[in-house]
Amino acid sequence: MSQQGIKHQAYIGLGSNLEDPVAQVRQALDELAHLPSSHLLTASSLYRSAPVGKLDQPDFINAVALIITALSPRDLLRSLLEIEHNHRRVRECRNGARTLDLDILLYDDLQYNDAHLTLPHPRMHQRAFVLQPLSEIAPDCRLAGHGTLAELLKECAGQQFERALE
Numbered sequence: 001m002s003q004q005g006i007k008h009q010a011y012i013g014l015g016s017n018l019e020d021p022v023a024q025v026r027q028a029l030d031e032l033a034h035l036p037s038s039h040l041l042t043a044s045s046l047y048r049s050a051p052v053g054k055l056d057q058p059d060f061i062n063a064v065a066l067i068i069t070a071l072s073p074r075d076l077l078r079s080l081l082e083i084e085h086n087h088r089r090v091r092e093c094r095n096g097a098r099t100l101d102l103d104i105l106l107y108d109d110l111q112y113n114d115a116h117l118t119l120p121h122p123r124m125h126q127r128a129f130v131l132q133p134l135s136e137i138a139p140d141c142r143l144a145g146h147g148t149l150a151e152l153l154k155e156c157a158g159q160q161f162e163r164a165l166e
């Protein structure tokens with residue numbers, strides 16, 4: 001549990017491919033800005049990406065945001081799941097279509113693993129739709145044990161994405 005007033009940096013991955021994904025992600029960014037004991041420092045552009053894993057679903061809109069927060073990782077996750085729930089997220093199948101997905105990518109340099117939360121996010125280093133927006137707002141970021149974002153993006157060369165909007 002975080003002590004009151006101690007601030008942490010958390011990178012949040014956002015994704016949506018249902019019910020006006022651009023609006024879903026924009027609204028979620030606004031909701032991140034209003035999380036308790038937190039503020040939104042910066043957010044990437046919006047990207048459009050082809051689905052990974054389960055291919056028969058619409059393209060995704062993705063972004064990454066950096067927040068400063070006094071919430072503990074577990075409290076932050078709880079708040080993010082609440083926002084997903086408010087966007088009528090239904091969990092039907094893994095990697096399936098969703099109105100909103102919010103993942104904690106990084107929380108300071110914390111390495112953590114329990115039944116509900118793994119940090120850093122265990123699949124972020126394999127996903128161009130995370131690495132590209134992250135590199136826009138944190139170009140010098142390195143993922144411990146994996147390398148620089150540029151190196152990792154090269155390994156995702158087959159994954160399609162483009163900037164969605166200016």
Ligand code: ADP
Pocket residue numbers: 077091094095101102103104105115116117118119120121122
């Ligand atoms: P995914 O994001 O991989 O498509 P879900 O959004 O359905 O999957 O998340 C399933 C569960 O993953 C969440 O209920 C949460 O407890 C767990 N989880 C583990 N680590 C993280 C993390 N770093 N960020 C968000 N959720 C996580």
Ligand code: MG
Pocket residue numbers: 101102103
């Ligand atoms: Mg998720």
